[in-house]
Amino acid sequence: MGLVDLKSSEKGIEGKMGFGGKKGTKYRRMDSEEEDVGVMSGAIIYIQKDLHITEFEEEVLVGCLSIVSLLGSLSGGRTSDAIGRKWTMGLGAVVFQAGAAIMTFAPSFQILLIGRLLAGIGIGFGAMISAVYIAEISPAISRGTLTSLPEICINLGILLGYVSNYAFSGLSEHINWRIMLGVGILPSVFIGFALFVIPESPRWLVMQKRVKEARSVLLAISENEAEVEERLVEIEEAAGVLHAAKGSEEKAVWRELLSPSPAVARMLAAGCGIQIFQQITGIDATVYYSPTIFSNAGIKSDKEILAATVAVGFTKTMFILVAIFLIDRVGRKPLLYISTVGMTICLFMLGTALTLQKHGLGLVSPKIGIDLAILAVCGNVAFFSVGMGPICWVLSSEIFPLRLRAQASALGQVGGRVSSGLV
Template identity: 60%
Template sequence: TCSSALSSPPSTTSSSATKDLHIDQVQQEVLVGCLSFISLLGSLAAGRTSDAIGRKRTIGLAAAIFQAGAAVMALAPSFAALMAGRLLAGVGIGFGLMVAPVYISEISPAALRGSLASLPEIFISFGILLGYVSNLAFAGLPDHVNWRVMLAAGILPSISVAYVLTVIPESPRWLVIQGRTGEARAVLLTVTDTEGEAQERLAEIEESARVTSAGKAVWREIMRPSPVIRRMLIAGLGVQFFQQATGIDALVYYSPTIFRDAGIATEGHLLAATVAVGLSKTIFIVIAILLVDHVGRKPLLLISTVGITACLAVLAATLSLLARGALPGGAAVAAVGLGLAVNRLTSGAVAMSFLSICNAASVAGAFTAFAAVSALSVAFVHWFVPETSGKTLEEIELLFGEAGGSRGVVELGDGEHLVHG
């Protein structure tokens, strides 16, 4: 994930490539936004792949596909070759975006699942930060060299995956589904504190796998969901949509355009400002990870969405004032794949339309729209997203099945009582 972010160039890198390969604005939007759409295909394919060959092998496959794409991008002699490499890397990124959170959720203890599940996001942000820093570091190189060096650098972190795969265990849930219960028990003994806890988690996984295998087809369950699955889908897909519809990727990809509109003119100052964006994003993700299992997911979602709304409103107002001054006037894997589809489609739509929207309605107008969407996200989180901190995947299913739907909050002790009662 760190490599994928590092080799998914923000607009400062795109700017160098634009000069070198003579890329126009429409091509730049396509180049930036296509990654989200193509990674969607990788995410959808990764679900079936990870069920067939296991989570570990799928992680390795994702890294290999990404490395091939990054190499093609770094050596690209034309826009067409650059697009081909970006599309290939996007497939690898899509595989990784799907399988990483599934693997982490299936292997981590409930008490640490929130923090560990946030690791992909922090490494993505760290990769983006490294991308900004490398842009600044390589800015003195010729335009036909600096962006290639940065893209090539993204290959290096992904090479470490080969070593990691020799160390990490396979998902115990996948092992149970494959009938390899003994191996699943051995894995659980390494990630739990006591043998009793490992046996309890194994029993929960076996029961969940039995229900899944005895039920209807996964995608039929998604397309014709029960009330429990419907509440889960509303919460999960809604969060994925609002995460991108509030414009975070526009800020990441097009920060130089935004800062230039705010009056920062020199290339050095623009690069430094983008580094500040990446640094602040990484810092606050680390803070969120430290707090998520103590404060809870829903309070952090509410605080962050309110904060995003306020910041976007201030940003839009500030840019508007500046402009006035300058111018005359089982199902889990499928559901994760579906959630990523919503996330990537929304991200791609934002990335591929942001420059055009800014030309039509100004940067301030674009962020005014993002602020309005963010305000809606506050209400959505309050009404449809329950607290799941400290609960196993099986207890979360019970939580969404409670009367009152997703607004209810079941304490961990209650969940355990329901499981064993």
């Protein structure tokens, strides 16, 4: 990895999962946050008209989700260690459903904001725990591919949000945005049903000294009992259950993270730093405000603006599939280089196009300006999906030892959410 040498004790479960395995457990995640991102980017157009909110209220409504999700991320690490990885996902889904339902029926900005805050807390739980869960249950040989699955779901969520906006935009302004937001409940309902199918993380079970249950999970996802025993020993060694008392374990973890050794400091710099810089790229702002960007570029019709956002969502989803194919073949760092350079070029092109349109210099026709803006936004999200998007999930889950993983992932989410809110 360059910054950190991942030891053999950090090998993942090398059993075969549902992605081609002999005895598999299928795991999929529809990311509620990014479905919300896609929906809110278009719904806000009609919320402004229906509830007559100010520009400041619009900014609060859009930006508060990133900030308040910190609460979910901060408590997610401790919660996942207490009740388990999969039930932490369930808790996040329930809280998000409550928030989405309140937003759907909100009669005023104040009630809408309350629902938004609740949804943000639920999102914080889900964002923190998803990569941890996949890393702890996926085969080491394909962990890079599987750990980047949340990024696929993020992009599918954004695309579905955009499509939902376009599909319901023809309804009355009092109804359409409510249906758009209500659709966001569906992914979290799917998560609720999935909890009764997916297994608990065997690593968490071992940390709770429930070794028999962990062995049962490993039997379900492995080829034979010999492999199960070998992996179980690895997990026990990584969890430290053979040598450490559990009583002061959590305090020791936070002490190690907040007063790190040089090795842990390098892990934090890499794992948390990439989550911060992922948001500093402004990707959330690009997605949230893509309708505003296209409006400033010269597109007049709301329907045409929403159609352009569908193109953005489709591009983002297609290029994440390219990344999934390349991530374990090309490597993490080359894709990061390609991603950051490409995003820089596209953002410069977008800024140039909007400047030429705004000041009316006559250097380009309005149609060329619109085409250039759409191309730049699509290019920006494409390069993000090739590297910065999925590799953030992979690196932050691979780089930390098991004893630090949940809390360190929570710290990374905090940094990412703060950066997103500030941007």
